[in-house]
């Protein structure tokens with residue numbers, strides 16, 4: 001099949017590469033010329049494990065362009081994977097999706113299947129269909145058939161998630177679209193769940209928001225552990241052993257970040273409120289997450305009152321490991337709080353520093369960037385761990401002690417066992433677990 005994927009970001013690029021790897025002829029389209037020139041040179045503009053390798057292997061089926069007319073004119077199927085970020089009121093910004101639809105209609109003599117992979121609120125694809133019907137009129141062969149195909153990949157494991165999905169959700173309006181989507185996904189060996197457009201759209205929000213709620217729930221239980229003297233790792237393990245609960249997404253920490261949980265919780269809350277049906281649990285998940293991001297700084301302040309003049313090493317900036325993405329990362333809030341406190345802050349992240357430096361250049365003189373975690377830790381008073389990168393797991397209590405003056409670790413991701421610090425004179429503070437002194 002000739003497939004065009006509009007948007008070569010985390011979802012679009014992975015989809016383009018995966019479809020090309022399955023033997024389709026794929027054009028990846030983006031308005032960002034820099035991304036396109038990198039992609040044409042065989043380099044991925046984003047960090048996603050294994051992506052560049054599969055891109056190289058599938059290169060004979062892959063083409064990249066910034067020319068939308070060329071990209072759209074002869075595609076059999078067009079996937080739309082453009083951003084739907086949060087607007088100031090919490091609702092989803094749909095202008096990128098609508099612009100893509102405009103450009104599709106403008107570029108084509110004949111209609112085709114337009115698959116919306118972007119996360120859009122229930123009812124959006126019906127509106128897109130009406131919009132296409134309006135633009136295309138009733139000319140024979142000009143009907144655009146809108147399909148909803150929400151994406152469930154996670155950054156850092158995007159390739160595996162798209163190649164081996166747990167399920168594929170497809171919202172359609174007729175059998176032709178259902179048959180085409182089933183054929184397209186037949187080689188993926190996953191259940192294809194065909195439903196109406198609005199249900200498919202809502203599966204996406206309901207899934208993300210349920211996971212966000214699960215994280216906020218375990219974070220609240222972790223905060224209760226602090227108060228009653230329990231250990232959240234043991235509590236979560238005990239809960240997760242019940243298959244009705246499951247052990248996934250029960251990792252307590254300083255809150256969820258990323259490009260989707262924060263915006264998708266707010267968008268669903270906004271939508272439900274507009275319909276006079278506020279989802280109270282989602283509102284609670286959002287509030288808990290906002291408060292959770294302040295937890296580490298609060299724990300340090302509880303001990304010292306003020307953090308002014310303290311030298312603090314921040315390990316990890318991205319919203320999760322194995323990505324270079326800083327969107328809504330808790331580090332953005334934590335570093336701002338540390339700067340407001342007057343702390344001297346030195347940062348290290350294996351992938352996220354270029355993007356962080358774009359926001360906080362070293363030349364401003366308010367913070368420093370280190371070349372590795374050991375340089376960041378040297379002579380610091382405290383270490384704040386904000387992302388559980390594998391690289392940090394191998395730093396031993398001895399190394400913390402020899403590099404730092406009076407070693408004190410505030411671990412926002414519970415990445416070490418308490419035993420690693422017992423009897424080492426390193427003070428280890430984590431989330432929902434007893435302090436090791």
Ligand SMILES: NC(=O)C1=CN([C@@H]2O[C@H](COP(=O)(O)OP(=O)(O)OC[C@H]3O[C@@H](n4cnc5c(N)ncnc54)[C@H](O)[C@@H]3O)[C@@H](O)[C@H]2O)C=CC1
Nearest residue numbers: 007008009010011030031032081082083084100118119151
């Ligand atoms: N990032 C993720 O892990 C996931 C994201 N999603 C959803 O997928 C959608 C895309 O997300 P990401 O890939 O993260 O976004 P992204 O920001 O990484 O990439 C979007 C790309 O679309 C391009 N673009 C914007 N307008 C365009 C147009 N008219 N024509 C061609 N290209 C255009 C942008 O330049 C950008 O490169 C969002 O709705 C998001 O909620 C869904 C599942 C996972």
Ligand SMILES: O=C(O)[C@H]1O[C@H](OP(=O)(O)OP(=O)(O)OC[C@H]2O[C@@H](n3ccc(=O)[nH]c3=O)[C@H](O)[C@@H]2O)[C@H](O)[C@@H](O)[C@@H]1O
Nearest residue numbers: 151152153154155249250251253255256257258260319320
């Ligand atoms: O719509 C999306 O964009 C995607 O959002 C999430 O994927 P992603 O944001 O890439 O990463 P997750 O692994 O879900 O982590 C999100 C945040 O939750 C945090 N988290 C995750 C799990 C956990 O147990 N505890 C926890 O605090 C992570 O540290 C991270 O900040 C979902 O997991 C994907 O299914 C979905 O497709």
